[in-house]
Amino acid sequence: MQLFGNWSYPTSIRFGAGRIVEIAEACSVAGITRPLLVTDRGLADMEITARTLGLLKAAGLEAEIFADVDPNPNEKNLEAGLKVWRAGGFDGVIAFGGGSGLDLGKVLAFMSGQTRPVWDFEDVDDWWTRADPDGIAPIVAVPTTAGTGSEVGRAGVLTNSETQEKKIIFHPKMLPTVVICDPELTVGLPKHITAGTGLDAFAHCVEAFCSPHYHPMSQGIALEGMRLVKEYLPRAYADGTDIEARAHMMSAAAMGAVAFQKGLGAIHALSHPVGAMYHTHHGTTNAMFMPAVLQFNRPAIEGVIGQAAAYLGIDGGFDGFCAFVGELNASLGIPKTLRALGVTDPDLEELTRKALADPSVGGNPVEMTPENTRALFEACL
Secondary structure (H helix, E strand, O other), X not given: OOOEEEEOOOOXXXXXXXXXXXXXHHXXXXXXXXXXXXXXXXXXXXXXXXXXXXXXXXXXXXXXXXXXXXXXXXXXXXXXXXHHHHHHOOOEEEXXXXXXXXXXXXXXXXXXXXXXXXXXXXXXXXXXXXXXXXXXXXXEEEEOOOOOOHXXXXXXXXXXXXXXXXXXEEOXXXXXXXXXXXXXXXXXXXXXXXXXXXXXXXXXXHHHHHOOOOOHHHHHHHHHHHHHHHXXXXXXXXXXXXXXXXXXXXHHHHHHHHHHHHOOOHHHHHHHHHHHHHOOOHHHHHHHHHHHHHHHOHHHHHHHHHXXXXXHOOOXXXXXXXXXXXXXXXXXXXXXXXXXXXXXXXXXXXHHHXXXXXXXXXXXXXXXXXXXXXXXXXXXX
């Protein structure tokens, strides 16, 4: 099977090895003539970034780069990026990188023409209608990891550095106009990033599949996304140059982000405040919490997880699925506890409060309370 195609769900996606060469054409489709490439510090000096800038320059597009982006991007990164934007006469954003570069690039494009503070557009009720849609710059997204799926999302996660809370900034027009999914860009990922990002995609699919909300399209996408991770993440981890495995993982990441329109749950509700307060890697933190959350939700998800196990070829129903998750985590070097993750002496009261305020809580199949949420954190210490 040739892993190459043009898709229009949920947006225009150019998928296939080597398709970064189409970056200038993608900008043209999006109406971008003066792009600001937004990425993180780690990618700023890498060959794939220099090559992308070279492709743009060769096509007559004088792009500049903004890379003052933290692993958990915050409003300070956003303001620094907006200063560069305002001074440079840009008319569009290339969001380039993993979740941090993609999210900040999307939020920067969204905020480029707004007059209200960014926190006024948090994904609460219909706050997105406060935005001026004409003030949102076009976006081309280029993922360089296979995890968050932010390239096909309508939101960006931004950490409030003062309150140490992750906020979801949402608007339908934050969906990139064109996405280039080139698995060759992920070949150089370190093993621990391959593992953490891949398990982030898996967590998105698992939580979406277990969410009690009704969205059968997302349900099917989540199930197949889990299968792709099961089959191809171990291969990508073992051999980073396995382009077939890299390609299928890039698909799984996008599928996870599409699927979680159905909802997320306790994994993300617990992970978001830990990441905001202790700066842990998001996908790795999700993976660490997954075994405990599966057991926590067992009364509500035993049947549906049994269905997933059958589809994935895992014997033993719910227990077999949980055993598989534990074995997968172990084989990929995922820490088993918060302390092993580097979180020592955590503020459990503050973590509990912030977890219960996280919007992911509403998609968890078992109601989360102060008591059982704190107990979950304690179980993962």
